[in-house]
Amino acid sequence: MKLSNSEYILFFVLMLFPLVCCGEGRHCRSMPCDMLVELAHDSITMHLSEKKSKIKRSERYDRRVRRYRNSVPSYSKIQMYGDMGLISFGAGWDYGRRRQWETDIFIGIIPKYNSDNAKATLTLKQNYIPWSIRLNDSFSFEPFSCGLYFNTVLDNNFWTREPSRYPSGYYGFSTRIRTHLFIGERITFEIPHQKRFFARSITAFYEISSCDLYVISAFTNRYLSPKDYLRLSFGLKFQIL
């Protein structure tokens, strides 16, 4: 694989991302906020004269812990196909009142196939899951999810902006960055408490997506059928926090 040094480093750092999440989850039996209270108590000392400043300091400490807690990804994902690589590993954060928003970062791999070298890809993905229907104690079904993702290929043959050898605006698009829109469905299995190894729940999902260049082609031709511009992908999500 022909990657520059900085790309290699980025690749490995991001590969470790899901592992980091797993480590966090294994010891975590409660929500991040529960943990915070414990930590806050630990840090209060008995020196009464300095109590006020200590409290202030501990508040600052709490805030720092909370910030750290929020910065740790709360789940990891594995996704296959979907124009983001053969297989992509990622981690992300969920937020919102019903955790209906998700932001993921993926690192994927495109095998060599008929080209000169295998390629790594990076994907930044935003999901919106408006509804969740509880089916029984352990299963819930999310009938609709949607969102968009940006995919970039880490390879020297691809460019974000046209290299200077071209007259300006010659091709007018980027070969490196693709924008995709998707819709999909998901089903979530909540793992019983005593059987949890590292994840609280596992979600299986599929998505149907299309990228900017396919949409342009589809709009200007009657010849193309949906199978020419729609793409399918599958994945698993492991909820850790």
Place this chain on the structure above:
Amino acid sequence: MRVTTIQTVLLFFCLLCSCSMIEVHPYDTVISGERDINKKNIVRIEASLEGKSSFTFAVISDTQRWYDETEDAVKAINARNDIDFVIHCGDQADFGLTDEFMLMRDILNRLKVPYVCTIGNHDCLGTGKDAFREIYGQTNFFFTAADMRFVCLNTNALEYDYSEPVPDFNFMQFQLDNMPDNVKRTAFIMHAAPGSDVFNNNVEKVFEYYTTLFPGLQFYIFGHTHALTAEESLSNGVHYYRYQCPNIKKRVYLLFTVSEKGYEYEAVEF
């Protein structure tokens, strides 16, 4: 109940496996279907025209992202029976995506007559070069129809940035050194003409001079700027013509009728 569930799962799985909706990446170079098309079609062209002195061929070019028009062109060419082969002057893909090549190939494969394709500058984007090489073969190639040698060259120097010799004079020299005696005339097929923005214009005059060394230089046929043009040119004391095929959106293909005495050129609307 259980059996039906298993059957459903299996059916779903089979559907997925055969489904072209599963794709690793738009530039993944995963190619299904026919490959190495130029080589196969050259064998067909040479075999069908062996010993003949006259033939007819059509030229199309710059079909990128115009699937509807390309389909119509194929239908129009198939509707007549006087054409022996078709030349595509490059730019099948607009973005160099692997699927663009396969979609275009599937349309061109409906031609009743054999066809050959040269590489265009848009075909080189991303992993397009690899997809083109896999589906069509080498970017520099030649074939002989009756007594006319067709030298098809990659002239998209801007896309190669000195990584490969474009245009490849070694290939041309090899052609000159190994020219069979039965070749009386030569035609050059390329995507970008000398002097155009993607040609290596440092060797424009050298290239023209080199082409005049070939036996009986007749014409260059090329595409690229999406216009229909025909010019007379003179280099090294040799008169020849330069024919530019417009993009397929203009709904025009060129028709060349070559006989023993000379050739006729026509732009046909469809």
